Structure formats: C-alpha cells, structure tokens
Amino acid sequence: MEYHGTPEILDYRNANGHGWSFFKNDGLLLTIVTTPEANMEMIRKVQKLELRNDDVLIAAYPKCGTHWLWEIVTMLRAGNSKYNKKAKDISMLGTPKSVLVDELPSPRVLNSHLYFRHLPEKLVEKKIKTIFIMRNPKDVSVSFYNHLNGVKMSFRFDGTYSEFLDLFLEGKVPCGSYVHYVKDWLQVKQNHPDLPMLTLFYENLKKDPVKNIRMVADFIGVSVTDELCEQIAEACSFKKMRTADKELKEHILTAPENWKEGHKGIYRKGEVGDWKNWMTVAQNERFEDIIVGTFEDTGIVFTYD
Template structure:
C-alpha cells in the first residue's frame, strides 16, 4: 500500500493505525515502523548485514537527528561536483527503510545512509575498508530534536504506549534507555568510538555537527578530500551557502528538492525533519534537575571513552 496515494481521509486512518502499532525490536533495541522492518525484521536486518558493498560505495552513519539530511545533501553535491539540490528523500537510500534489492541496483558510486549501530552495518563494507562518514552531534540537542520529531512522525510515535509523551516523560525514558531507538544515543556512540579505537574500522571520516555549523567551508573541504574530489573554493562556498539550514529547509519545503512528502504523513502537517538546526536549544528544554540527571547518565555511559561534545556556539 502506497500511503501517499490514498485520499486524505484514508491516509489519516492508515497513519493512525501505524501510530498504534508496537515498534519492531531487533537485538534488544527499537526500530522505526518502516514497512521493511515491520514485515520481517530478522530477514531485513540479515540482508543489511550481508549487503554486497562495492569499493566505490560511501556509507553515511549517524544517530537519528545528528545532521543526516544536512550531510547527505552536502556529500551528494560533492560527489556530483555541483551545487544542485538532489531530488527526493534520503529515506530511499536508508538501509533500514529501503528495499535492499532496489539499493543493489543503484548506479555507482552508491551513497547510502543508516542510523543502525556499528555492529549491524554491512559486514563486507567494514571488513573491506570501504569509505564511511560518521557524524556526531551533542546529545542534548539530539534529544530535543528527536522528541519534536517523534511527536509528529508516525514511524516513531506509538499511541498504545503513549510515547513519546511529555518532554519530562521522554527525557526520563532516554536516561533509563527505555524506548531505546537504535540502542540509545550513548550505546550507539560508544560502539563507534570503540570501533575506531580498536581499529575495527579503518576508513572512517568523523564529522561533528557543531564543527560543520561553525566552519562549514573547512568541514566541506575535509569531506571533499576524503571523497577524493578536488573542488574549487568557489564551489565549496556555494555548497556551504546552499546547504545552510535556512537554505536547505526552504528548498525542501518550497519543492526545489522535489515534492515535500513529509507534511503528508506528519501529525501536525508540517515538515518534522527541519525544526531549528541550532546548537544550544537544549537550554530552553532541560530543567536543572533534568540536566543533572542527563549529565550523570552520560558520565556513566561514556566512562573510559574520550568523547567531548560542544553544547553551545
């Protein structure tokens, strides 16, 4: 069933049915309610692990709300060596959401993205040392962004369990690692850092959301070098300008990137992918007690891991 082809009334009924369903669970963590994972999660995840990666493939790995759409657009422009917006939605090349057979037939270089934990990304890609871009963002802004996303995205909300509930309910859940999408932020990032430290992964380019926001030209230049692309300073600046939060969100909402399908499935009928894109908005959400609770959770979870985040610019 193509939910986008339904009448508005039929679509609302279908969306409400999705919201009321429980999330698929794999290896102890929750996944969004994508058709691929709802139908047979074990089979789909096995197909992801056994994906026939090619040397020219590039894999973008991020925790949810860490800047995936932003970096996806930047890298797409670098690869095409031009500052033209891509059409469509990055979910079409998202490993846990898309049809793996369809992705297999994509022309090279295949640029694929996922929020899946390190241990579940394609085995051949890791073992062969193919290119990976790993993007991180400070966890407090991630929490705020994820909460606002979940309230409106039918694939992550669950009315039966009253999730995500209030902000207070949500942040308590996250600190206790309940409703642990992709294993939860701490487990996700810890696994990546340990893989880098032990050399389990060797060809990874690390990007911090806040660095990209503070100095986009320098970070785009680094990305281009990693992708073996020689771009002119003028083109790099143009990519930075077109991929600013304001420009990219406006291009998406206005249709310059193709039809904006997100409002058609959003609970509030707005695009839940782009909200503010700022660093430090968490201070408008966390109470003093919540901030202390969250800091304690981070301290426990990242013990022995040298990982520092930027919480304001």
C-alpha cells in the same frame, strides 16, 4: 545474525501509555516496524548487501545531521551545489525501502542509523569510506522528541518532552541508547583500523561549514575549490535545505503528509543549544549524571552551546 523462535516483546511504554514496544536481538533493543520476523529479515538483507568500491557510508544516531551530511557528500561527488531531487531516504539502510539501494546508480552515498554489526558484512573488507557524525546528546534528545512527536506514523510519541526524556535516558527509544550507539562506533574505529573512517561533529560543521566540507572532500578523494566548498555550504544552510526539502524533494519516508498539521517536518531548528529551552535545571543535572559523565573515558568532548 541468527534468529530463532519467537522473540520476547518488551513493552516500555510509560504509565500514560506513551512509548514503544521492542524486541531484543543480538543484545540490542529493536523497534518493531512491522513484525519482529520482518525486521530481522530486513537486517539480514542489509548485511548481505553487495557493496561497491566507490560507495560512501554515513553513520549516525538519529537527529545528528544525517540529512545535512548526505546533501553535502552528494554535492561533493556531483561536483556542484545542485540539490539531488531524491531525499536521502532512497539510500538509507535499515528501512523497509532498503531494497531500493541495489537499483541506485554509482557512486552511492549510503546512510544508516544501524549499529556496525547490522551493516553490510563487506564494509571493512572493501574498505568502504565511512563517515560517523555525532551531535551533543542534549540537543539530540530535544530534536528526536520533536521528530517523533510530529510524525503520524506508528512509532510516533504523543507524550511530553519530560516523558520522552525519561525514556531517552534509559535508552528505551527507537535506535536505543545514544551512549551505547556512539561508544559502539568509537570501538569500530579502534577494532578495524583498515576501515577508512572520518569522525565529524554536528556543532563543528555548523560553526565552520567550509572547513568541514573540505575535510569531507579530502576524505572521500574529491578535488574541490574554495568556491565550490562555499557554494555547498550556502546551499546546505539550514534555511535553504528546508526550502529545498519542501519544494524539490521526492520523499519516501518523510513526505509532508506523514507529519502532523503545523509541524515543520524534518527541518525544525538545527540550532546548537536549543536544549536550554526545554530542560529544567534538575533534568539537566540528571542528564549530566546519566549520559554526559559516561563519555569522560572516551576523549569525546561535546559542544553544548
């Protein structure tokens, strides 16, 4: 990734001052965590990261089940249903803490919300097993809103869901357009047939966790019993993960003190179809036109309830 000069700052806050400023690079809107220069340097370091042959990478747009899947894969590789005391933040690429990844022991379960082109350059060459998980975009919009509305950090969103939805539909949110992100990863699967890649859906994992956990185990080459898959499914149920997150985890990015008082933190509901409690009929129709319709040519069929 080349970076020259001072990037243009794009202010996409709405009339109420709610929203974010971004800078554009490599065709993408990038959130300014510190400064554009520091952000670009952070991504360059990710691209140059030395991968190990036994790494597994989880890729997902925010609020699509990254934490959930990270716990599952970590347990599968450990061969038990015990929680890792570290949160997935320790192995997340694309944050200021990405430098810690080099210090992690193998086997590593890496995770990221970055686009493919911003990930380690050796991903395809080393044939790193990559799992891409998707979630229906209506629930993503609601979950993402509640996350950004609940944090105290600089990228929080203090407006209403209606205000957030306007920005989400235009791709003017952290991590950019959901449509562009998903389509970019679908293209990766076509362009790089040598990259071992498994595609999962949040809703399928919710409906039949044992079946999907076994699918993940087979993909990463781990031998499992039905009993272990069931134990992991139980340990990774929403209620138990939320309890473990509060009582056991050592956080970096999502520590309890980073959330507004009374907010449920990273684990809010985890339900399929919660968008119906948030969207008006008119908003849903607009969502269908702007986002849902754009997936018709992909073969992707999302489950919305």
